[in-house]
Amino acid sequence: MKARLKERKTAKRIALRGFLVLKSAAIIILAAIAPATAANLDxxxxxxxxxxxxxxxxxxQLSTDAKQDDDGDLGVSAGTFNFSGNPAAAIGFGTPPLLENFLGINASQLDIDGFAYEGSAIKTTISVSRGDKLTFQGQFFTNETAAxxxxxxxxxxxxxxxxxxKLMDVTEAIITSSFFASETAEKTYSYNFTTGGTYTLAFGVIDLTDYPLTSALRIRNVSLIPTNIPETIPESSPVGGLIIFGCFGIGINVVKSKDTEAN
Incomplete structure (x- = not known):
């Protein structure tokens, strides 16, 4: 009788340990998939x-204004649509630094539906995980529609x-602007990184096929939302081993407890 009671107590203690192991593993997994918080990029x-x-x-805000007679056809002085006092950068040839070198890409990557002449950009280096999401608001302005x-x-x-x-272009600028000839509505964008790594992240605006007539971009609220995708836990890892051991321990000891009662 005493031996039987002792076996039952031992079985219950082992089962309880298995439960606590499973509970701890569950807490670890839940922590890995907890809701992520967006981080604003300064x-x-x-x-x-x-x-x-x-x-x-x-x-x-960025523009393609080179502080030349870019918008002379509109009857304004040079640099009227320039935001910073710095001229737009050349692409492919011209006075360095060239925009493609600043971005770390080939100039041909900027030749979207035409030949890229000049432009401006803002960049940073960012480390991301698979599934991280970039969000931001953007608005495009142009004088090209007055050409x-x-x-x-x-x-x-x-x-x-x-x-x-490409985010926006002249064909989408159908709203009359108070400063430029026309503009788009502000839009909210998101981009999901499918592969983790360290990348150059940049925004820019390009003057296509000619130098005259300025276009511009305004961006705001650039944020990175960390991934919610949990990493797969290999069976050989400490957490994986604990889960397998916990389940195995409970199964054996429940059966053992029943067998003891039958005896």
Whole structure:
């Protein structure tokens, strides 16, 4: 009788240990998939080339204005649409630094639906995990819609994971602007990183096929939302081993307890 009671107590203690192991493992897993918090990226810490004005940590504006007679056809003086006092950077040839070198890409990557002449950009280096999401708001402005010939399709872009992604262009600027000839509505964008790593992250605006007539980009609220995708736990890892051991221990000891009672 005493031996039987002792076996039952031993079985219960082992089962309890198995339960506690499982509970601890569950807490670890839940912590890994807890809701992520967005981190705002401070634009004052970014590098710039060309006509870029960083307004504050959350806002920046860029243009293709080279402080030449870019918008002379509109009857305005040189530099009217320049934000910073710095001219837009050349692309492919011209006075260095060239925009493609600043971005670490080939000039041909900027030739989207035309030949890229000049532009401006703001960049940073960012480390991400698979599934991390970038979010931001952007708005495009242009004087190309006031051109007597054309217009040429200037555009704004995002550079992420080595890819140049067009955001907006002249064809979408259908709203009359209070400063430029026309503009788009402000849009909210998101980009998901499919592969983890360290990348150049940049925003820019490009003057396509000619130099005259300025286009511009305004960005704000650039944020990175960390991934919610849990990493796979290999069976050989400490956590994986604990889960397997816990389940195995409970199963054996429940059976053992029943067998003891039957005896």
């Amino acid at each position: 634009l004052t810490q970014w590098q710039t080339l060309g006509d870029v004005k960083i307004i504050d940590a959350d806002r920046a 007597a010939i054309g217009p040429f399709n200037d555009y704004a872009f995002l550079l992420a994971a080595g890819k140049v992604i």
